[in-house]
Amino acid sequence: xxxxxxxxxxxxxxxxxxxxxxxxxxxxxxxxxxxxxxxxxxxxxxxxxxxxxxxxxxxxxxxxxxxxxxxxxxxxxxxxxxxxxxxxxxxxxxxxxxxxxxxxxxxxxxxxxxxxxxxxxxxxxxxxxxxxxxxxxxxxxxxxxxxxxxxxxxxxxxxxxxxxxxxxxxxxxxxxxxxxxxxxxxxxxxxxxxxxxxxxxxxxxxxxxx
Amino acid sequence: xxxxxxxxxxxxxxxxxxxxxxxxxxxxxxxxxxxxxxxxxxxxxxxxxxxxxxxxxxxxxxxxxxxxxxxxxxxxxxxxxxxxxxxxxxxxxxxxxxxxxxxxxxxxxxxxxxxxxxxxxxxxxxxxxxxxxxxxxxxxxxxxxxxxxxxxxxxxxxxxxxxxxxxxxxxxxxxxxxxxxxxxxxxxxxxxxxxxxxxxxxxxxxxxxx
Numbered sequence: 001x002x003x004x005x006x007x008x009x010x011x012x013x014x015x016x017x018x019x020x021x022x023x024x025x026x027x028x029x030x031x032x033x034x035x036x037x038x039x040x041x042x043x044x045x046x047x048x049x050x051x052x053x054x055x056x057x058x059x060x061x062x063x064x065x066x067x068x069x070x071x072x073x074x075x076x077x078x079x080x081x082x083x084x085x086x087x088x089x090x091x092x093x094x095x096x097x098x099x100x101x102x103x104x105x106x107x108x109x110x111x112x113x114x115x116x117x118x119x120x121x122x123x124x125x126x127x128x129x130x131x132x133x134x135x136x137x138x139x140x141x142x143x144x145x146x147x148x149x150x151x152x153x154x155x156x157x158x159x160x161x162x163x164x165x166x167x168x169x170x171x172x173x174x175x176x177x178x179x180x181x182x183x184x185x186x187x188x189x190x191x192x193x194x195x196x197x198x199x200x201x202x203x204x205x206x207x208x209x210x
Numbered sequence: 211x212x213x214x215x216x217x218x219x220x221x222x223x224x225x226x227x228x229x230x231x232x233x234x235x236x237x238x239x240x241x242x243x244x245x246x247x248x249x250x251x252x253x254x255x256x257x258x259x260x261x262x263x264x265x266x267x268x269x270x271x272x273x274x275x276x277x278x279x280x281x282x283x284x285x286x287x288x289x290x291x292x293x294x295x296x297x298x299x300x301x302x303x304x305x306x307x308x309x310x311x312x313x314x315x316x317x318x319x320x321x322x323x324x325x326x327x328x329x330x331x332x333x334x335x336x337x338x339x340x341x342x343x344x345x346x347x348x349x350x351x352x353x354x355x356x357x358x359x360x361x362x363x364x365x366x367x368x369x370x371x372x373x374x375x376x377x378x379x380x381x382x383x384x385x386x387x388x389x390x391x392x393x394x395x396x397x398x399x400x401x402x403x404x405x406x407x408x409x410x411x412x413x414x415x416x417x418x419x420x
Contacts, residue, residue: 145376203373208380
């Protein structure tokens with residue numbers, strides 16, 4: 001599993017000329033970092049003196065942030081698998097008519113998977129953004145900046161995932177699926193941008209204007 | 211070294227209630243991911259048929275992106291050290307007048323280090339953004355989305371570092387340093403926002419409108 005590599009090795013692998021891991025895996029790691037920081041805010045706040053009223057809310061947020069973190073961590077490897085599957089399909093033989101038709105079918109199937117993978121990452125990141133907002137509202141002031149970093153990480157991951165949707169969409173034969181995927185990612189982008197800026201502004205206000 | 215932990219362990223440590231690693235380390239990792247993705251675009255482009263004209267530029271970008279990646283990777287641990295130093299200063303005895311004065315001096319010194327650390331991270335991320343732009347302009351089209359992910363990661367890291375500057379600035383006694391640090395981070399934020407959006411738009415255009 002790619003997430004069993006050290007951070008140093010992961011960065012080296014990202015920097016290398018090998019096609020994977022690439023931006024898709026980086027996006028999933030960023031999203032998972034966002035979820036982890038939300039969990040951190042909850043963990044610090046739960047049981048904190050003066051924050052008793054936030055206890056139930058922070059526990060509820062933590063359950064969700066840990067669940068979405070697990071999904072995002074699994075996507076780091078899933079993105080590599082989707083990319084490798086697509087490359088394998090492109091390498092299929094294309095001599096006979098039968099070859100060509102089988103290859104085209106395999107490409108379409110794998111393009112669909114390589115579009116669904118970042119789309120799923122973007123959906124998970126949108127959840128992290130909503131959770132970061134709840135953490136920023138109720139969390140312990142001493143770690144409120146971590147809710148801010150969490151929302152920024154999740155938003156960068158969502159936009160990164162969008163780029164990975166855009167790569168594959170033009171090649172899809174199924175234009176209905178292509179349109180649905182594009183419409184969904186656009187909606188996620190629009191909504192998350194405003195929400196992220198609201199959380200960033202809230203955190204910045206709580207830190208006090210310098 | 212914290213970056214010798216696995217990605218899974220790093221995420222677990224981030225999520226835990228322990229104060230470090232926190233948002234500062236997450237920011238440095240995001241910045242390093244951005245630099246690594248820029249290097250990847252260079253590595254794939256160098257020697258690519260049809261991209262001979264970009265060779266020298268991509269080699270020059272890679273030298274810089276690898277250098278800034280090393281700096282950012284080192285900051286992951288440096289941020290933990292700065293935070294731990296500050297916490298240790300706050301825990302110093304404060305009984306006698308001499309204690310109090312020694313403690314105040316140690317806090318000021320460590321607050322300054324804890325402000326310079328994210329400021330340095332933000333400077334490095336601004337360099338990554340400029341390098342991602344060059345990679346997006348000249349890089350191989352097949353990995354151009356990775357330049358886009360790189361710029362988003364670096365920008366999220368820069369804004370995260372800014373939050374970590376804002377945390378410490380209000381407590382600084384040296385208001386001249388506080389003003390200089392604030393002015394520099396504001397300038398980095400302003401400039402990087404426009405530059406990031408320009409790179410994102412360029413990458414999106416190159417991917418073709420869906």
